[in-house]
Structure formats: structure tokens, C-alpha cells
Amino acid sequence: MHEGHVDITLAGASSTLAPSLGAAMDLCHRHQSFGALLAKLEAYDLPAAADVVHAGLGRSDGERNLTREQVFSEGLIEVTPLLIRFVIMLANGGRPLKPAEEEKPGGPFAG
Helix, strand or coil, X not given: CCCCXXXXXXXXXXXXXCCCHHHHHHXXXXXXXXXXXXXHHHCCCHHHHHHHHXXXXXXXXXXXXXXXXXXXHHCHHHHHXXXXXXHHHHHCCCCCCCCCCCCCCCCCCCC
């Protein structure tokens, strides 16, 4: 698996969400911001979850209903934490966050 990719299960098969500028732009356009999208995901919003999967898989508009059905069938409880991780990586340019460094004396802005 490449850096930034997230594996999920859909319809009993493994699928890989791939970060891309297109996915990031589409999701920001549909949901106004990554912050708004994350809030929807945290509220287990089915359309938002389906949008993330659809964009991450790079599917066409004609496959949108299939994506919705697959996300519903898989269940939001299992897939949502992975979708949140994927959206955070999109917000970080498609890369995983770096591990937190130990806090320096004087706080995060200390020189």
C-alpha cells in the first residue's frame, strides 16, 4: 500500500482509497471544507461517508448509487474511523501525519 492510501472493506472485498488533488477538491467543494466534512463524518452522516469513499476510489458519477449502497451495507460504525483518517491525510496533502514530536520546553513555539 502506498503512503496515504487507506484500505477499507466494501461488499466483502478490500478496496483502497487513494489520495488525490481531485478527491480533495471534490470533497471540499461538496462539503465546504475538510473541517465541515470531518464534523459530518463524526456524526455518522451517510451521504458524507459515501462521498469520501466515492472520491477516494475515483469512481464516476454513474457509480455514485453503487457507492452509497456499498457504504450503507458495510455500515458506518466500521468504516467511519478509516474515512476520518483518509480525510485528515487529504488535508495534509495526501500524506499521513508525522508522529508528534516530544514537546519542547517552552511549548510548541519555543526556538
